[in-house]
Amino acid sequence: VIVDKTLGLLNTGNNFTGKRILITAGGTREPVDPVRYIGNRSSGKMGYALAQAAKSRGAEVILISGPVSLSPPAGVEFVKVETTQEMREAVLANFNQVDIVIKAAAVADYRPLEPQEQKIKKTGEIVTLQLAKNPDILKELGTLKKHQLLIGFAAETEELIANAAEKIRLKKLDMIIANDVTLPGAGFDADTNIVKLLYPSGRVEELPQMSKTELSAVILDKIYNLMINLT
Amino acid sequence: VIVDKTLGLLNTGNNFTGKRILITAGGTREPVDPVRYIGNRSSGKMGYALAQAAKSRGAEVILISGPVSLSPPAGVEFVKVETTQEMREAVLANFNQVDIVIKAAAVADYRPLEPQEQKIKKTGEIVTLQLAKNPDILKELGTLKKHQLLIGFAAETEELIANAAEKIRLKKLDMIIANDVTLPGAGFDADTNIVKLLYPSGRVEELPQMSKTELSAVILDKIYNLMINLT
Numbered sequence: 001v002i003v004d005k006t007l008g009l010l011n012t013g014n015n016f017t018g019k020r021i022l023i024t025a026g027g028t029r030e031p032v033d034p035v036r037y038i039g040n041r042s043s044g045k046m047g048y049a050l051a052q053a054a055k056s057r058g059a060e061v062i063l064i065s066g067p068v069s070l071s072p073p074a075g076v077e078f079v080k081v082e083t084t085q086e087m088r089e090a091v092l093a094n095f096n097q098v099d100i101v102i103k104a105a106a107v108a109d110y111r112p113l114e115p116q117e118q119k120i121k122k123t124g125e126i127v128t129l130q131l132a133k134n135p136d137i138l139k140e141l142g143t144l145k146k147h148q149l150l151i152g153f154a155a156e157t158e159e160l161i162a163n164a165a166e167k168i169r170l171k172k173l174d175m176i177i178a179n180d181v182t183l184p185g186a187g188f189d190a191d192t193n194i195v196k197l198l199y200p201s202g203r204v205e206e207l208p209q210m211s212k213t214e215l216s217a218v219i220l221d222k223i224y225n226l227m228i229n230l231t
Numbered sequence: 232v233i234v235d236k237t238l239g240l241l242n243t244g245n246n247f248t249g250k251r252i253l254i255t256a257g258g259t260r261e262p263v264d265p266v267r268y269i270g271n272r273s274s275g276k277m278g279y280a281l282a283q284a285a286k287s288r289g290a291e292v293i294l295i296s297g298p299v300s301l302s303p304p305a306g307v308e309f310v311k312v313e314t315t316q317e318m319r320e321a322v323l324a325n326f327n328q329v330d331i332v333i334k335a336a337a338v339a340d341y342r343p344l345e346p347q348e349q350k351i352k353k354t355g356e357i358v359t360l361q362l363a364k365n366p367d368i369l370k371e372l373g374t375l376k377k378h379q380l381l382i383g384f385a386a387e388t389e390e391l392i393a394n395a396a397e398k399i400r401l402k403k404l405d406m407i408i409a410n411d412v413t414l415p416g417a418g419f420d421a422d423t424n425i426v427k428l429l430y431p432s433g434r435v436e437e438l439p440q441m442s443k444t445e446l447s448a449v450i451l452d453k454i455y456n457l458m459i460n461l462t
Contacts, residue, residue: 032269034388034412035337039260039270069300106266109353119388119412122340122364129360133353157265157350181265181350 015224017058020098023051024091024137026066028084030111032129033120040106041188044068045212046153047104051076053216062098064090066105084108084134091137095144100223102151103138106188110134142172149226151219154178155187164198174226175199177219185209197222246455248289251329254282255322255368257297259315261342263360264351271337272419275299276443277384278335282307284447293329295321297336315339315365322368326375331454333382334369337419341365373403380457382450385409386418395429405457406430408450416440428453 025047027040044065051063052073061076064087072078081087084107095101110131138152152173154164157180164178179195181187186194186209193215197205207218256278258271275296282294283304292307295318303309312318315338326332341362369383383404385395388411395409410426412418417425417440424446428436438449 029270035272035386036339036341037270037272038263039268041266041268108267110267110358113357117388119386122367125364126344127341127362127364129362131358131360133356133358136353155266155350157348 015057016054016220019058019100019227020060020062021054021100021102022062022064022091022094022098023047023054023102024064024087024105024107025051026068026105028066028087028105028107029082030084030108030134031115032112033116033118035119038108038110038112038131040066040108042066042068042106043189044070045189045191046193046215047102048073049212049216050102050104050219053213053220057220059100062094064094064105066107084111084137088135088137088140091141095141095148098148100149100151100227101141102219102223103141104153106153106155107137108134109136136171138167138173139171142170145172149174149223151223152176155181157182160196161198161204164196165202168198168200173200175222246288247285247451250289250331250458251291251293252285252331252333253293253295253322253325253329254278254285254333255295255318255336255338256282257299257336259297259318259336259338260313261315261339261365262346263343264347264349266350269339269341269343269362271339273297273299273337274420275301276420276422277424277446278333279304280443280447281333281335281450284444284451288451290331293325295325295336297338315342315368319366319368319371322372326372326379329379331380331382331458332372333450333454334372335384337384337386338368339365340367367402369398369404370402373401376403380405380454382454383407386412388413391427392429392435395427396433399429399431404431406453 026044027042029037029039031037048070051061055061063076064079079090113130113132150173154167156163160178160180164176168176176198177195179186185192192209192211194209195207257275258273260268260270262268279301282292286292286306294307295310310321344361344363381404385398387394391409391411395407399407407429408426410417416423423440423442425440
Protein backbone atom coordinates (compact mmCIF):
# COMPACT_ATOMS: atom_id res chain seq x y z
CA VAL A 1 0.00 0.00 0.00
CA ILE A 2 2.85 2.37 0.82
CA VAL A 3 4.54 1.71 -2.51
CA ASP A 4 1.25 2.27 -4.28
CA LYS A 5 0.68 5.56 -2.51
CA THR A 6 4.16 6.74 -3.46
CA LEU A 7 3.54 5.92 -7.09
CA GLY A 8 0.28 7.82 -6.87
CA LEU A 9 2.08 10.90 -5.64
CA LEU A 10 4.71 10.63 -8.35
CA ASN A 11 2.03 10.38 -10.98
CA THR A 12 -0.09 13.43 -10.25
CA GLY A 13 1.83 15.60 -12.71
CA ASN A 14 1.63 15.82 -16.47
CA ASN A 15 2.31 12.19 -16.93
CA PHE A 16 -0.09 11.75 -19.86
CA THR A 17 1.34 14.49 -22.04
CA GLY A 18 1.52 13.26 -25.61
CA LYS A 19 -0.96 10.46 -24.94
CA ARG A 20 -4.33 10.30 -26.68
CA ILE A 21 -7.12 8.84 -24.55
CA LEU A 22 -10.56 7.91 -25.84
CA ILE A 23 -13.20 7.81 -23.11
CA THR A 24 -16.82 6.77 -23.57
CA ALA A 25 -19.49 7.88 -21.09
CA GLY A 26 -23.19 7.83 -20.35
CA GLY A 27 -25.86 5.47 -21.56
CA THR A 28 -27.25 5.11 -25.05
CA ARG A 29 -30.85 5.32 -26.18
CA GLU A 30 -32.40 2.92 -28.67
CA PRO A 31 -35.57 4.27 -30.29
CA VAL A 32 -38.77 2.23 -30.12
CA ASP A 33 -40.51 5.07 -31.99
CA PRO A 34 -39.99 8.87 -32.07
CA VAL A 35 -41.16 9.15 -28.44
CA ARG A 36 -40.16 5.96 -26.65
CA TYR A 37 -36.74 4.40 -26.24
CA ILE A 38 -34.83 1.74 -24.36
CA GLY A 39 -32.13 3.28 -22.20
CA ASN A 40 -29.44 2.40 -19.69
CA ARG A 41 -29.06 4.00 -16.29
CA SER A 42 -25.80 5.87 -16.58
CA SER A 43 -25.39 9.43 -15.36
CA GLY A 44 -22.08 9.82 -17.19
CA LYS A 45 -20.41 11.04 -13.98
CA MET A 46 -17.64 8.41 -13.99
CA GLY A 47 -16.68 8.96 -17.63
CA TYR A 48 -16.80 12.75 -17.39
CA ALA A 49 -14.67 12.66 -14.20
CA LEU A 50 -12.13 10.48 -16.02
CA ALA A 51 -12.08 12.86 -19.00
CA GLN A 52 -11.49 15.81 -16.67
CA ALA A 53 -8.70 14.00 -14.82
CA ALA A 54 -6.97 12.82 -18.00
CA LYS A 55 -7.16 16.32 -19.49
CA SER A 56 -5.69 17.88 -16.36
CA ARG A 57 -2.77 15.43 -16.58
CA GLY A 58 -1.94 16.62 -20.07
CA ALA A 59 -3.58 13.95 -22.22
CA GLU A 60 -5.43 14.68 -25.42
CA VAL A 61 -8.91 13.46 -24.61
CA ILE A 62 -11.71 12.38 -26.95
CA LEU A 63 -14.95 12.03 -24.97
CA ILE A 64 -17.71 10.11 -26.76
CA SER A 65 -20.93 10.39 -24.80
CA GLY A 66 -24.54 9.34 -24.88
CA PRO A 67 -27.22 11.80 -23.70
CA VAL A 68 -26.47 12.94 -20.14
CA SER A 69 -27.09 16.14 -18.23
CA LEU A 70 -23.41 17.03 -17.76
CA SER A 71 -21.27 19.56 -19.62
CA PRO A 72 -18.11 18.17 -21.19
CA PRO A 73 -14.87 19.33 -19.51
CA ALA A 74 -13.13 22.25 -21.21
CA GLY A 75 -10.53 21.33 -23.78
CA VAL A 76 -11.68 17.80 -24.57
CA GLU A 77 -12.77 16.74 -28.05
CA PHE A 78 -16.45 15.96 -27.58
CA VAL A 79 -18.60 13.64 -29.69
CA LYS A 80 -22.26 13.27 -28.79
CA VAL A 81 -24.05 10.09 -29.80
CA GLU A 82 -27.49 8.65 -29.20
CA THR A 83 -27.46 4.93 -29.99
CA THR A 84 -24.97 2.12 -29.45
CA GLN A 85 -24.41 1.87 -33.20
CA GLU A 86 -23.55 5.58 -33.35
CA MET A 87 -21.15 5.09 -30.44
CA ARG A 88 -19.53 2.15 -32.21
CA GLU A 89 -18.94 4.24 -35.34
CA ALA A 90 -17.47 7.14 -33.35
CA VAL A 91 -15.19 4.82 -31.37
CA LEU A 92 -13.95 2.92 -34.42
CA ALA A 93 -13.31 6.17 -36.32
CA ASN A 94 -10.90 7.24 -33.57
CA PHE A 95 -9.43 3.94 -32.40
CA ASN A 96 -6.31 3.87 -34.57
CA GLN A 97 -5.20 7.29 -33.38
CA VAL A 98 -5.39 6.69 -29.64
CA ASP A 99 -3.13 5.06 -27.05
CA ILE A 100 -5.70 4.28 -24.39
CA VAL A 101 -9.42 3.51 -24.45
CA ILE A 102 -11.53 3.70 -21.29
CA LYS A 103 -15.05 2.47 -21.93
CA ALA A 104 -17.05 3.96 -19.07
CA ALA A 105 -20.29 4.10 -21.07
CA ALA A 106 -23.10 1.72 -20.22
CA VAL A 107 -24.47 1.10 -23.68
CA ALA A 108 -27.80 -0.50 -24.46
CA ASP A 109 -26.89 -4.01 -25.59
CA TYR A 110 -30.23 -4.59 -27.31
CA ARG A 111 -32.20 -2.31 -29.64
CA PRO A 112 -35.75 -2.60 -30.95
CA LEU A 113 -35.58 -4.76 -34.05
CA GLU A 114 -37.96 -2.55 -36.01
CA PRO A 115 -38.09 1.02 -34.69
CA GLN A 116 -41.23 2.81 -35.91
CA GLU A 117 -41.17 6.17 -37.68
CA GLN A 118 -44.52 7.24 -36.23
CA LYS A 119 -45.56 7.19 -32.60
CA ILE A 120 -47.10 3.78 -31.89
CA LYS A 121 -50.70 4.14 -30.69
CA LYS A 122 -51.68 2.28 -27.56
CA THR A 123 -53.22 -1.05 -28.45
CA GLY A 124 -53.50 -4.25 -26.43
CA GLU A 125 -52.97 -4.86 -22.75
CA ILE A 126 -49.87 -6.92 -23.52
CA VAL A 127 -47.63 -6.15 -26.46
CA THR A 128 -44.43 -7.81 -27.57
CA LEU A 129 -41.30 -5.93 -28.50
CA GLN A 130 -38.61 -7.74 -30.45
CA LEU A 131 -35.06 -6.71 -29.66
CA ALA A 132 -31.90 -7.31 -31.67
CA LYS A 133 -28.48 -7.61 -30.04
CA ASN A 134 -26.26 -4.58 -30.47
CA PRO A 135 -22.61 -4.86 -31.47
CA ASP A 136 -20.26 -5.41 -28.49
CA ILE A 137 -17.95 -2.45 -29.05
CA LEU A 138 -15.37 -3.39 -26.45
CA LYS A 139 -15.11 -6.96 -27.70
CA GLU A 140 -14.60 -5.62 -31.21
CA LEU A 141 -11.81 -3.34 -29.97
CA GLY A 142 -10.22 -6.38 -28.30
CA THR A 143 -9.89 -8.08 -31.68
CA LEU A 144 -8.56 -4.89 -33.33
CA LYS A 145 -6.12 -3.68 -30.71
CA LYS A 146 -2.41 -3.28 -31.42
CA HIS A 147 -0.53 -0.91 -29.10
CA GLN A 148 -3.66 0.37 -27.32
CA LEU A 149 -4.46 -0.22 -23.68
CA LEU A 150 -8.09 -1.25 -23.25
CA ILE A 151 -9.86 -0.48 -19.98
CA GLY A 152 -13.44 -1.53 -19.36
CA PHE A 153 -16.11 -1.31 -16.70
CA ALA A 154 -18.36 -4.08 -15.44
CA ALA A 155 -21.56 -2.96 -13.74
CA GLU A 156 -22.96 -6.07 -12.17
CA THR A 157 -25.72 -7.01 -9.76
CA GLU A 158 -24.43 -10.47 -8.83
CA GLU A 159 -21.31 -12.63 -9.16
CA LEU A 160 -19.21 -9.51 -9.62
CA ILE A 161 -15.76 -11.11 -9.83
CA ALA A 162 -16.81 -14.03 -12.01
CA ASN A 163 -18.67 -11.81 -14.47
CA ALA A 164 -15.86 -9.24 -14.60
CA ALA A 165 -13.17 -11.91 -15.05
CA GLU A 166 -15.15 -13.37 -17.95
CA LYS A 167 -15.31 -9.93 -19.58
CA ILE A 168 -11.60 -9.22 -19.20
CA ARG A 169 -10.79 -12.49 -20.96
CA LEU A 170 -13.44 -12.31 -23.67
CA LYS A 171 -12.72 -8.69 -24.58
CA LYS A 172 -8.91 -8.83 -24.18
CA LEU A 173 -8.85 -5.98 -21.67
CA ASP A 174 -5.82 -4.72 -19.79
CA MET A 175 -7.87 -3.80 -16.74
CA ILE A 176 -11.51 -3.86 -15.74
CA ILE A 177 -13.20 -1.75 -13.09
CA ALA A 178 -15.97 -3.83 -11.57
CA ASN A 179 -18.73 -2.45 -9.40
CA ASP A 180 -21.80 -3.93 -7.81
CA VAL A 181 -24.44 -1.35 -8.72
CA THR A 182 -26.81 -2.63 -6.06
CA LEU A 183 -24.57 -1.34 -3.23
CA PRO A 184 -25.48 2.01 -1.69
CA GLY A 185 -22.76 4.50 -2.62
CA ALA A 186 -21.93 2.68 -5.83
CA GLY A 187 -23.54 2.70 -9.20
CA PHE A 188 -25.27 4.96 -11.58
CA ASP A 189 -26.43 8.20 -10.09
CA ALA A 190 -24.15 8.15 -7.07
CA ASP A 191 -21.28 10.60 -6.68
CA THR A 192 -19.17 7.86 -5.11
CA ASN A 193 -18.25 4.40 -6.24
CA ILE A 194 -17.02 1.15 -4.67
CA VAL A 195 -15.00 -0.90 -7.12
CA LYS A 196 -12.61 -3.74 -7.59
CA LEU A 197 -9.88 -3.64 -10.22
CA LEU A 198 -9.18 -6.85 -12.12
CA TYR A 199 -6.21 -7.64 -14.34
CA PRO A 200 -5.62 -10.35 -16.98
CA SER A 201 -3.32 -12.15 -14.53
CA GLY A 202 -6.28 -12.75 -12.25
CA ARG A 203 -5.11 -10.21 -9.68
CA VAL A 204 -7.89 -8.32 -7.93
CA GLU A 205 -7.45 -4.99 -6.15
CA GLU A 206 -10.22 -3.89 -3.84
CA LEU A 207 -10.68 -0.14 -3.40
CA PRO A 208 -12.58 1.58 -0.60
CA GLN A 209 -15.60 3.79 -1.29
CA MET A 210 -14.44 7.08 -2.77
CA SER A 211 -15.75 9.92 -4.91
CA LYS A 212 -15.79 9.43 -8.66
CA THR A 213 -13.22 12.24 -8.89
CA GLU A 214 -10.87 10.43 -6.49
CA LEU A 215 -11.49 7.14 -8.28
CA SER A 216 -10.57 8.79 -11.59
CA ALA A 217 -7.18 9.73 -10.16
CA VAL A 218 -6.59 6.17 -8.93
CA ILE A 219 -7.65 4.67 -12.28
CA LEU A 220 -5.28 6.99 -14.15
CA ASP A 221 -2.45 6.02 -11.80
CA LYS A 222 -3.14 2.36 -12.50
CA ILE A 223 -3.23 2.99 -16.24
CA TYR A 224 0.07 4.86 -15.96
CA ASN A 225 1.52 1.80 -14.26
CA LEU A 226 0.25 -0.38 -17.10
CA MET A 227 1.82 2.03 -19.60
CA ILE A 228 5.23 1.75 -18.01
CA ASN A 229 4.78 -1.94 -17.23
CA LEU A 230 4.88 -1.47 -13.50
CA THR A 231 2.06 -3.87 -12.64
CA VAL B 232 -57.26 38.65 -30.98
CA ILE B 233 -57.37 42.14 -29.44
CA VAL B 234 -59.77 40.99 -26.71
CA ASP B 235 -57.56 38.02 -26.04
CA LYS B 236 -54.48 40.18 -25.73
CA THR B 237 -56.25 42.51 -23.29
CA LEU B 238 -57.28 39.57 -21.12
CA GLY B 239 -53.71 38.38 -21.22
CA LEU B 240 -52.50 41.71 -19.88
CA LEU B 241 -55.14 41.77 -17.16
CA ASN B 242 -54.15 38.29 -16.09
CA THR B 243 -50.44 38.72 -15.51
CA GLY B 244 -50.94 39.57 -11.83
CA ASN B 245 -51.61 37.30 -8.88
CA ASN B 246 -54.66 35.83 -10.46
CA PHE B 247 -54.07 32.28 -9.18
CA THR B 248 -53.81 33.19 -5.52
CA GLY B 249 -55.70 30.64 -3.47
CA LYS B 250 -55.67 28.10 -6.31
CA ARG B 251 -53.90 24.77 -6.01
CA ILE B 252 -52.38 23.51 -9.24
CA LEU B 253 -50.95 20.02 -9.75
CA ILE B 254 -48.46 19.83 -12.62
CA THR B 255 -46.77 16.66 -13.87
CA ALA B 256 -43.53 16.86 -15.83
CA GLY B 257 -40.80 14.80 -17.44
CA GLY B 258 -40.88 11.23 -18.64
CA THR B 259 -41.09 8.07 -16.58
CA ARG B 260 -38.77 5.08 -16.58
CA GLU B 261 -39.99 1.50 -16.52
CA PRO B 262 -37.34 -0.98 -15.37
CA VAL B 263 -36.44 -3.94 -17.57
CA ASP B 264 -33.84 -4.92 -14.94
CA PRO B 265 -31.67 -2.90 -12.52
CA VAL B 266 -29.70 -1.42 -15.43
CA ARG B 267 -32.06 -1.13 -18.41
CA TYR B 268 -35.34 0.71 -18.71
CA ILE B 269 -37.94 1.89 -21.17
CA GLY B 270 -38.19 5.66 -21.18
CA ASN B 271 -39.95 8.53 -22.87
CA ARG B 272 -38.21 11.53 -24.39
CA SER B 273 -39.30 14.39 -22.19
CA SER B 274 -36.87 17.01 -20.91
CA GLY B 275 -39.41 18.31 -18.37
CA LYS B 276 -38.86 21.88 -19.63
CA MET B 277 -42.53 22.53 -20.41
CA GLY B 278 -43.82 21.28 -17.06
CA TYR B 279 -41.14 23.06 -15.04
CA ALA B 280 -41.82 26.32 -16.93
CA LEU B 281 -45.53 25.95 -16.13
CA ALA B 282 -44.76 25.30 -12.46
CA GLN B 283 -42.58 28.41 -12.32
CA ALA B 284 -45.23 30.54 -14.05
CA ALA B 285 -48.08 29.29 -11.84
CA LYS B 286 -46.00 29.86 -8.70
CA SER B 287 -45.14 33.41 -9.76
CA ARG B 288 -48.87 34.10 -10.23
CA GLY B 289 -49.59 33.13 -6.66
CA ALA B 290 -50.79 29.55 -7.05
CA GLU B 291 -49.88 26.75 -4.67
CA VAL B 292 -48.06 24.36 -6.98
CA ILE B 293 -47.46 20.63 -6.60
CA LEU B 294 -44.93 19.48 -9.19
CA ILE B 295 -44.78 15.71 -9.73
CA SER B 296 -41.84 14.84 -11.93
CA GLY B 297 -40.08 11.91 -13.48
CA PRO B 298 -36.26 11.92 -13.66
CA VAL B 299 -35.05 15.04 -15.50
CA SER B 300 -31.96 17.22 -15.23
CA LEU B 301 -33.79 20.36 -14.06
CA SER B 302 -34.08 21.84 -10.58
CA PRO B 303 -37.63 22.39 -9.33
CA PRO B 304 -38.65 26.07 -9.05
CA ALA B 305 -38.35 27.55 -5.56
CA GLY B 306 -41.45 27.34 -3.42
CA VAL B 307 -43.24 24.51 -5.19
CA GLU B 308 -44.11 21.24 -3.48
CA PHE B 309 -41.96 18.70 -5.30
CA VAL B 310 -42.59 14.98 -5.66
CA LYS B 311 -40.06 12.88 -7.57
CA VAL B 312 -41.23 9.65 -9.17
CA GLU B 313 -39.67 7.06 -11.43
CA THR B 314 -42.40 4.92 -12.99
CA THR B 315 -45.85 5.64 -14.38
CA GLN B 316 -47.43 3.68 -11.52
CA GLU B 317 -45.57 5.85 -8.99
CA MET B 318 -46.76 8.95 -10.83
CA ARG B 319 -50.34 7.66 -10.77
CA GLU B 320 -50.19 7.15 -7.01
CA ALA B 321 -48.72 10.61 -6.40
CA VAL B 322 -51.31 12.27 -8.65
CA LEU B 323 -54.27 10.43 -7.11
CA ALA B 324 -53.05 11.19 -3.57
CA ASN B 325 -53.26 14.92 -4.37
CA PHE B 326 -56.17 15.09 -6.80
CA ASN B 327 -58.97 15.86 -4.34
CA GLN B 328 -57.11 18.86 -2.92
CA VAL B 329 -56.39 20.67 -6.17
CA ASP B 330 -58.34 22.96 -8.48
CA ILE B 331 -56.37 22.47 -11.66
CA VAL B 332 -54.32 19.61 -13.09
CA ILE B 333 -51.90 20.16 -15.96
CA LYS B 334 -50.44 16.88 -17.16
CA ALA B 335 -47.29 17.92 -19.01
CA ALA B 336 -45.49 14.62 -18.29
CA ALA B 337 -44.92 12.16 -21.11
CA VAL B 338 -45.32 8.92 -19.22
CA ALA B 339 -44.31 5.52 -20.49
CA ASP B 340 -47.59 3.87 -21.46
CA TYR B 341 -46.13 0.35 -21.41
CA ARG B 342 -43.89 -1.29 -18.84
CA PRO B 343 -41.99 -4.60 -18.97
CA LEU B 344 -44.40 -7.29 -17.84
CA GLU B 345 -41.80 -9.03 -15.71
CA PRO B 346 -38.96 -6.73 -14.63
CA GLN B 347 -35.93 -8.74 -13.50
CA GLU B 348 -34.20 -8.22 -10.17
CA GLN B 349 -30.79 -9.14 -11.54
CA LYS B 350 -29.12 -7.70 -14.62
CA ILE B 351 -30.13 -9.86 -17.58
CA LYS B 352 -27.08 -11.38 -19.26
CA LYS B 353 -26.79 -11.04 -23.02
CA THR B 354 -28.22 -14.11 -24.69
CA GLY B 355 -29.59 -14.57 -28.20
CA GLU B 356 -29.35 -12.32 -31.24
CA ILE B 357 -33.07 -11.62 -31.02
CA VAL B 358 -34.93 -11.51 -27.73
CA THR B 359 -38.55 -10.78 -26.99
CA LEU B 360 -39.71 -8.35 -24.34
CA GLN B 361 -43.31 -8.54 -23.18
CA LEU B 362 -44.86 -5.23 -22.20
CA ALA B 363 -47.99 -4.56 -20.16
CA LYS B 364 -50.11 -1.45 -20.65
CA ASN B 365 -49.72 1.15 -17.92
CA PRO B 366 -52.71 2.88 -16.31
CA ASP B 367 -53.91 5.94 -18.26
CA ILE B 368 -53.66 8.50 -15.45
CA LEU B 369 -55.37 11.34 -17.27
CA LYS B 370 -58.28 9.17 -18.35
CA GLU B 371 -58.70 8.02 -14.75
CA LEU B 372 -58.76 11.65 -13.59
CA GLY B 373 -61.43 12.33 -16.21
CA THR B 374 -63.71 9.78 -14.56
CA LEU B 375 -62.95 11.14 -11.07
CA LYS B 376 -63.14 14.85 -11.68
CA LYS B 377 -65.60 17.08 -9.87
CA HIS B 378 -64.69 20.78 -9.73
CA GLN B 379 -61.20 20.32 -11.17
CA LEU B 380 -60.03 21.68 -14.50
CA LEU B 381 -58.09 19.05 -16.43
CA ILE B 382 -55.49 20.16 -18.96
CA GLY B 383 -53.54 17.68 -21.04
CA PHE B 384 -50.83 17.57 -23.65
CA ALA B 385 -50.79 15.56 -26.86
CA ALA B 386 -47.38 14.93 -28.38
CA GLU B 387 -48.06 13.52 -31.81
CA THR B 388 -46.12 12.68 -34.93
CA GLU B 389 -49.08 12.54 -37.32
CA GLU B 390 -52.78 13.45 -37.51
CA LEU B 391 -52.27 15.98 -34.74
CA ILE B 392 -55.79 17.44 -34.57
CA ALA B 393 -57.62 14.13 -34.93
CA ASN B 394 -55.51 12.43 -32.25
CA ALA B 395 -55.76 15.38 -29.87
CA ALA B 396 -59.54 15.71 -30.36
CA GLU B 397 -59.92 12.03 -29.57
CA LYS B 398 -57.94 12.49 -26.35
CA ILE B 399 -59.93 15.51 -25.19
CA ARG B 400 -63.17 13.54 -25.57
CA LEU B 401 -61.94 10.24 -24.13
CA LYS B 402 -60.26 11.82 -21.10
CA LYS B 403 -62.88 14.53 -20.43
CA LEU B 404 -60.33 17.34 -20.64
CA ASP B 405 -61.08 21.06 -20.50
CA MET B 406 -58.23 21.90 -22.84
CA ILE B 407 -55.47 20.05 -24.62
CA ILE B 408 -52.18 21.44 -25.86
CA ALA B 409 -51.23 19.55 -29.00
CA ASN B 410 -47.83 19.61 -30.61
CA ASP B 411 -46.26 17.85 -33.54
CA VAL B 412 -42.95 16.71 -32.05
CA THR B 413 -41.46 16.14 -35.49
CA LEU B 414 -41.40 19.89 -36.26
CA PRO B 415 -38.10 21.70 -35.69
CA GLY B 416 -38.57 24.09 -32.78
CA ALA B 417 -41.24 21.91 -31.19
CA GLY B 418 -41.00 18.85 -29.05
CA PHE B 419 -38.92 17.30 -26.38
CA ASP B 420 -35.56 18.87 -25.95
CA ALA B 421 -36.36 22.18 -27.65
CA ASP B 422 -36.58 25.43 -25.69
CA THR B 423 -39.46 26.53 -27.91
CA ASN B 424 -42.72 24.90 -28.83
CA ILE B 425 -45.32 25.19 -31.60
CA VAL B 426 -48.74 24.15 -30.40
CA LYS B 427 -52.45 24.17 -31.06
CA LEU B 428 -54.97 24.49 -28.25
CA LEU B 429 -58.12 22.40 -28.50
CA TYR B 430 -61.30 22.71 -26.45
CA PRO B 431 -64.23 20.30 -25.90
CA SER B 432 -66.37 22.49 -28.20
CA GLY B 433 -64.11 21.58 -31.09
CA ARG B 434 -62.55 25.03 -31.22
CA VAL B 435 -58.86 25.07 -32.21
CA GLU B 436 -56.47 27.94 -31.47
CA GLU B 437 -53.21 27.94 -33.35
CA LEU B 438 -50.25 29.59 -31.59
CA PRO B 439 -47.03 30.76 -33.23
CA GLN B 440 -43.63 29.34 -32.23
CA MET B 441 -42.65 30.72 -28.85
CA SER B 442 -40.41 29.87 -25.90
CA LYS B 443 -41.72 27.41 -23.35
CA THR B 444 -41.70 30.26 -20.81
CA GLU B 445 -43.89 32.42 -23.07
CA LEU B 446 -46.13 29.46 -23.80
CA SER B 447 -46.56 28.85 -20.07
CA ALA B 448 -47.90 32.39 -19.67
CA VAL B 449 -50.35 31.89 -22.54
CA ILE B 450 -51.52 28.53 -21.17
CA LEU B 451 -52.13 30.05 -17.72
CA ASP B 452 -54.10 32.90 -19.32
CA LYS B 453 -56.25 30.35 -21.13
CA ILE B 454 -56.77 28.36 -17.93
CA TYR B 455 -57.75 31.57 -16.15
CA ASN B 456 -60.35 32.15 -18.84
CA LEU B 457 -61.67 28.63 -18.31
CA MET B 458 -61.84 29.29 -14.55
CA ILE B 459 -63.97 32.40 -14.98
CA ASN B 460 -65.94 30.86 -17.84
CA LEU B 461 -64.71 33.36 -20.38
CA THR B 462 -64.17 30.91 -23.22
